[in-house]
Amino acid sequence: MAAKLSPGDLLRFSTTSLRGHGLRTGLSLLGVVIGVMAVVILTALGDGARTYVVDQFASLGTNLLIVLPGKTETSGSMGMGGVPNDLTLEDAQTVERSILEVSRVAPVVMGTEELAYGERRRQLAVVGTTRKYAEARDLKIARGDFLPAGDMFRGSSVVVLGAQAAREIFDEADPVGEIVRVGGWRMRVIGVMATQGTKLGINFDDIAIIPITTGMQMLNRTSLFRMVIQVQAYADIDSAKDKVIALIEERHEEEDFTVLTQDSMMSTFASILDTLTLVVAAIAAISLTVAGIGIMNVMLVSVSERTREIGLLKAVGASSGQILTAFLTEAVFISASGGLLGLALGWTAVKILVVFFPALPASPPTWAVTAALGLSIAVGGIFGLLPARRATQLDPVAALGQR
Amino acid sequence: MPQVADEPRIRLTGITRTFEVGGTEVRALVNVDEEIRSGEHVAIMGPSGSGKSTLLNVLGCLDKPTSGSYFLDGREVGSLESAELTQVRRHKIGFVFQFFHLIPRLSAVENVELPMLFAGVPKKERRERASTALAAVGLADRVTHLPEQLSGGERQRTALARATILEPSILLADEPTGNLDSSSGRVVLDILDRLNDEGLTLLVVTHDPKVAHRADRVIVLVDGKVVKRVPGDRVVEVMALLAEEEPEALEPGEPGEPGEGTKTGE
Ligand SMILES: Nc1ncnc2c1ncn2[C@@H]1O[C@H](COP(=O)(O)OP(=O)(O)OP(=O)(O)O)[C@@H](O)[C@H]1O
Numbered sequence: 001m002a003a004k005l006s007p008g009d010l011l012r013f014s015t016t017s018l019r020g021h022g023l024r025t026g027l028s029l030l031g032v033v034i035g036v037m038a039v040v041i042l043t044a045l046g047d048g049a050r051t052y053v054v055d056q057f058a059s060l061g062t063n064l065l066i067v068l069p070g071k072t073e074t075s076g077s078m079g080m081g082g083v084p085n086d087l088t089l090e091d092a093q094t095v096e097r098s099i100l101e102v103s104r105v106a107p108v109v110m111g112t113e114e115l116a117y118g119e120r121r122r123q124l125a126v127v128g129t130t131r132k133y134a135e136a137r138d139l140k141i142a143r144g145d146f147l148p149a150g151d152m153f154r155g156s157s158v159v160v161l162g163a164q165a166a167r168e169i170f171d172e173a174d175p176v177g178e179i180v181r182v183g184g185w186r187m188r189v190i191g192v193m194a195t196q197g198t199k200l201g202i203n204f205d206d207i208a209i210i211p212i213t214t215g216m217q218m219l220n221r222t223s224l225f226r227m228v229i230q231v232q233a234y235a236d237i238d239s240a241k242d243k244v245i246a247l248i249e250e251r252h253e254e255e256d257f258t259v260l261t262q263d264s265m266m267s268t269f270a271s272i273l274d275t276l277t278l279v280v281a282a283i284a285a286i287s288l289t290v291a292g293i294g295i296m297n298v299m300l301v302s303v304s305e306r307t308r309e310i311g312l313l314k315a316v317g318a319s320s321g322q323i324l325t326a327f328l329t330e331a332v333f334i335s336a337s338g339g340l341l342g343l344a345l346g347w348t349a350v351k352i353l354v355v356f357f358p359a360l361p362a363s364p365p366t367w368a369v370t371a372a373l374g375l376s377i378a379v380g381g382i383f384g385l386l387p388a389r390r391a392t393q394l395d396p397v398a399a400l401g402q403r
Numbered sequence: 404m405p406q407v408a409d410e411p412r413i414r415l416t417g418i419t420r421t422f423e424v425g426g427t428e429v430r431a432l433v434n435v436d437e438e439i440r441s442g443e444h445v446a447i448m449g450p451s452g453s454g455k456s457t458l459l460n461v462l463g464c465l466d467k468p469t470s471g472s473y474f475l476d477g478r479e480v481g482s483l484e485s486a487e488l489t490q491v492r493r494h495k496i497g498f499v500f501q502f503f504h505l506i507p508r509l510s511a512v513e514n515v516e517l518p519m520l521f522a523g524v525p526k527k528e529r530r531e532r533a534s535t536a537l538a539a540v541g542l543a544d545r546v547t548h549l550p551e552q553l554s555g556g557e558r559q560r561t562a563l564a565r566a567t568i569l570e571p572s573i574l575l576a577d578e579p580t581g582n583l584d585s586s587s588g589r590v591v592l593d594i595l596d597r598l599n600d601e602g603l604t605l606l607v608v609t610h611d612p613k614v615a616h617r618a619d620r621v622i623v624l625v626d627g628k629v630v631k632r633v634p635g636d637r638v639v640e641v642m643a644l645l646a647e648e649e650p651e652a653l654e655p656g657e658p659g660e661p662g663e664g665t666k667t668g669e
């Protein structure tokens with residue numbers, strides 16, 4: 001005669017006790033709602049940021065090494081004292097010529113200058129580089145051509161405009177062949193790029209690209225801003241990096257530059273995001289613990305209010321196990337409802353956020369949703385246990401004696 | 404349930420129940436020996452504090468005697484495991500209380516369904532049986548009422564329907580009419596009589612001679628001891644005895660006990 005209280009009946013009975021206690025139940029729910037909501041929103045943001053960053057790096061082009069003048073602290077070793085040698089065009093040329101794994105090298109200088117055409121003028125970023133930059137960075141041309149191939153030491157007065165810059169100055173007219181002034185220098189427009197968007201902080205649509213030597217003169221630079229090196233194959237990245245370091249170090253007689261790989265940049269971001277994940281976990285743990293204590297409190301009140309009822313249930317033939325299960329079900333019902341509500345609210349918040357920041361592909365990862373819901377259920381079970389046990393341990397005679 | 408031919412439904416031998424209160428011992432039941440036949444209707448009387456409720460709680464397996472043996476249908480209750488005790492409470496015993504003990508947030512029919520809920524009876528069958536039981540106590544049109552929407556008599560009839568819904572063999576009633584006016588009380592007592600006629604063993608704790616009068620037998624407790632056993636129709640003798648023991652308790656117009664002791668109904 002193994003009497004089984006069916007789960008449906010159990011849930012129905014357990015939840016009848018919430019009738020008329022909407023506010024109290026709602027308040028104890030709140031902690032779970034906030035906890036789960038925080039987890040959903042923050043993990044969605046974290047995940048969105050991760051996807052965004054990965055996309056950004058992918059859009060840079062593949063198999064790239066980037067050489068910067070100066071030694072960044074991240075790699076440690078050298079002190080602050082020494083003034084670094086210039087990173088020169090000769091360095092770039094030597095790297096391209098003598099390292100087998102390297103397929104192309106694009107030297108880069110950067111600055112801000114005025115672009116002028118007739119009455120129209122515009123401040124924009126000016127990049128001095130070579131044709132290989134377009135290939136390494138995968139830049140698309142809409143009209144005309146990119147910078148001419150050939151000797152990187154030969155300057156010429158030509159400029160390639162970003163899509164937006166061209167539109168602002170020339171409206172719908174074709175700029176190719178027109179003479180503009182860049183930083184006061186007369187230059188002929190030889191090409192307009194297709195819309196590229198912003199890649200890692202550089203808006204390639206509002207830009208003027210000129211030959212490297214011209215750029216160094218115009219911007220008055222002796223050192224490259226950076227050197228973008230494309231390696232033949234992904235597998236060669238590490239050996240290429242070592243050779244680049246050895247080669248430039250030999251030329252400079254010290255390691256006064258930094259070589260970044262996409263991997264090293266990505267891992268810096270990854271560690272930032274891992275910290276975010278830890279913060280999310282801490283918020284979740286704290287808010288769910290607080291929520292659990294709230295639920296425990298409400299359940300303890302409920303048990304003491306329903307002392308007579310519990311006595312009656314025993315008299316009527318409810319086993320201790322059934323009473324325990326009924327009260328646990330009530331606690332889990334509260335916490336799970338809070339979890340679902342928090343999930344719904346968090347999800348809605350993320351959807352709204354995406355409307356306002358479409359660039360951020362934010363969506364809560366499945367693991368976070370599952371964990372948040374699982375935890376909210378566990379919170380009810382764990383913190384409901386003490387009150388439920390208290391209910392089963394009531395002496396039915398004393399309980400029924402209460403009037 | 405299997406039952407030996409002339410084994411009484413209930414047999415108590417040397418039942419003693421003591422409570423520890425602040426270091427001193429309160430003896431609620433002292434060495435009670437009693438046999439109750441199947442289908443018998445027994446009234447339990449006695450002054451306040453004489454151990455009547457304690458006896459009922461022991462009989463209902465809600466309380467354990469400090470010493471002595473309680474045989475229910477020939478099995479010693481003290482030797483049963485807690486799962487078996489749950490089964491006994493669920494299927495052999497029904498309880499009715501002075502204060503009804505209906506669950507206030509559940510409707511009449513949901514209250515009656517409770518024992519079946521824990522016994523695992525399917526929902527549809529529960530609702531049918533509970534509605535039928537309510538109709539049988541004259542509450543067909545009160546099925547969805549909440550306890551607070553019912554009169555005292557209606558509440559007690561709901562409680563009665565609940566106590567008997569799993570067809571127990573014993574019904575224990577602790578002052579079932581104690582909170583009712585005489586006419587509501589009479590309706591409840593008539594239902595109890597009918598159930599007893601159908602074979603239910605009935606034990607009723609009461610202060611009211613009219614209630615005791617209906618019983619086959621009256622047992623009188625004083626200070627936890629059985630001091631008198633008389634047939635129900637000789638309840639006058641009990642009243643005389645109790646008048647000596649506790650004269651003030653029999654004064655007419657006791658608060659909360661309308662009709663007790665004075666008016667002679669029927
Ligand atoms: N849980 C308990 N702890 C201590 N003493 C108790 C307890 N339950 C009952 N008693 C004592 O046992 C004695 C018998 O109590 P019981 O409730 O059985 O009396 P009763 O005959 O039902 O009285 P009444 O007519 O007032 O209901 C009383 O002296 C009471 O104080």
Ligand SMILES: [Mg+2]
Binds near residue numbers: 455456457577
């Ligand atoms: Mg009593």
